[in-house]
Amino acid sequence: MAKYLLLKHYRGAPAAGNDVPMDRWTPDEVTAHIGFMNDLAGRLEAAGELVDAQALAPEGTWVRYDGPGRPAVTDGPFAETKDLVAGWMAIDVDSHERALEVAAELSSAPGAGGEPLHEWLELRPFLEQPPTITE
Amino acid sequence: MTVDETLLRTLVPRVTGVLVRRGADFAAAEDAVQDALVEAVRTWPTDPPRDPKGWLVTVAWRRFLDATRSETSRRRREVRVEDEPGPGPAAGADDTLALYFLCAHPSLTPSSAVALTLRAVGGLTTRQVGEAYLVPEATMAQRISRAKRTVAGTRLDQPGDLGTVLRVLYLVFNEGHSGDVDLVAEAVRLTRQLLAAVDPAHDARPEVAGLLALMLLHHARRDARTAADGSLVPLAEQDRSRWDTGAITEGVEVLQAALARDRLGPMQAEAAIAALHADAASVAETDWVQVVEWYDELLRLTDTPVVRLNRAVAVGEADGPRAGLAALADVNDAVPRRTAVEAHLRERDGDRATAARLYAEAARAASSTAERDHLVRQAARVNQG
Structure with missing residues (x-):
């Protein structure tokens, strides 16, 4: 088994195939999209492959340590040009091929006109524990 | 047969109170009661006790002694606790109330107070509390033991502030429910139990009743608030026949009795x-003028941005969108949901382009996925029009 993170971007990913902003869809298309996402998460959970799925607010802040006794340094909200993660789904699957399959299915979620989004998702393997048997 | 866990959990604060009066410190007593609950759930289905509370006290006290002994022998200290304590004074409402105060102690952060209340007063397990707030059990266990250390020096017989207890219960109710425990129902239960424990002559009792009424009246609408697919249904679109009339009747009665005390x-x-919302057959038939009057009253009692925002919504319904927008001018831009409220008022005022832009903006600022999805749908709807 191997864990993968599927990252969805607000910004920074290549443009989706069906690239119409969500507030320009019809309400039914929005509903269909959300239904598809929930349904997929439900199926992955039933298959024992879902680890976690979370959505993030678009507004965030950069923070860093600024020395003892000083308040943290902050920067933000993020500039428009920066890569911005919208949310993730973590899965635990048997193979890289299966991870690609799940990502492709997620990317096929319906968008404007009920057509698949063809959205680019970022697939990142988790670094795992070293194996018990090494030789 | 299964154990009635809710009934079992009503005994928790009283059993803990007995252990504390026998000389156990709060943290150890609370742990021992949790152990006894686990034991009860395991053995009661086949071997139900005749006196559930007496059974819990006996088992919890034994657990406490075992834990104290192993702790003391580990530290090579003397056993200081007597095996067979004399019977303490009768347990009752006082113990329950004392535990509410302790778990909502002002030295605790809100999240700690909520977690401790659900465990030590509500009798939930750490796993259940963790699940309900979507944090790992180990994290919740740390939060609870830190909270217990914080209140370790507080004596149980000190009178506390009912206001802090009400805020904790309000938080439990308002944050909703997840996991295998229904936190909304649990908040109602704990508030009902609190009301029963407070002296009828206490000046703050009408506010406890007010909170119970508020919970019952909102709880009554819960089924109608979400559609089958999990999406939010706003008040205006709710199927009011799905409101729980029993809960509404009880809420109104509790409220009327409280208002009669004249301690608003x-x-x-x-x-x-x-x-007033529960009483109306539709949004149009709601007595919005009276709603605005109550908001004026609420503003006088507690002038918060959220109250101002909700008042602006009511003004919009009572006197039209222009008046609502004027009332909104007094609300700080940073208040959550302000943009969504303005979008709604702009749409009613006929400015669809601004409304669509504001709905989309509000969606980006939403703090939950259900709210975000609802606002995206609103933006989409107005853009289509």
Whole structure:
């Protein structure tokens, strides 16, 4: 088994195939999209492959340590040009091929006109524990 | 047969109170009661006790002694606790109330107070509390033991502030429910139990009743608030035949009895507003003028940005969108949901382009996926029009 993170971007990913902003869809298309996402998460959970799925607010802040006794340094909200993660789904699957399959299915979620989004998702393997048997 | 866990959990604060009066410190007593609950769930289905509370006290006390002994022998200290304590004074409402105060102690952060209340007063397990707030059990266990250390030096017989207890219960109710425990129902149960424990002559009792009424009146609408697919249904579109009339009737009665005491507070005012909504057959038939009057009252009692925002919504319904927008001018831009409220008022005022832009903006600022999805749908709807 191997864990993968599927990252969805607000910004920074290549443009989706069906690239119409969500507030320009019809309400039914929005509903269909959300239904598809929930349904997929439900199926992955039933298959024992879902680890976690979370959505993030678009507004965030950069923070860093600024020395003892000083308040943290902050920067933000993020500039428009920066890569911005919208949310993730973590899965635990048997193979890289299966991870690609799940990502492709997620990317096929319906968008404007009920057509698949063809959205680019970022697939990142988790670094795992070293194996018990090494030789 | 299964154990009635809710009934079992009503005994928790009283059993803990008995252990504390026998000389156990709060943290150890609370752990011992948790152990006894686990034991009860395991053995009661096949071997139900005749006196559930006596059974819990006996088992919890034994657990406490075992834990104290192993702790003391580990530290090579003397056993200081007597095996067979004399019977303490009768346990009752006082113990329950004392535990509420302790778990909502002002030295605790809100999240710690909530977690401790659900465990030590509500009798939930750490796993259940963790699940309900979507944090790992180990994290919740740390939060609870830190909270217990914080209140370790507080004596149980000190009178506390009912206001802090009400805020904790309000938080439990308002944050909703997940996991295998229904936190909304649990908050109602704990508030009901609190009301029963407070002296009828206590000045703050009407506010406890006000909170119970507020919860019942909102709880009554819960089924109608979400559609089958999990999406939010706003008040205006709710199928009011799905409201729980039993809960509404009880809420109104509790509220009327509280208002008769003439000790108005914010909880009663909020409950009065909820009662006016519950009483109306539709949004159009709602007595918005009276709703605005209650918001004026609430503003006098507690002038918060959220109250101002909700008042602006009511003004919009009572006197039209222009008046609502004027009232909104007094609300700080940073208040959550302000943009969504303005979008709604702009749409009613006929400015669809601005409304669509504001709905989309509000969606980006939403703090939950259900709210975000709802606002995206609103933006989409107005753009289509």
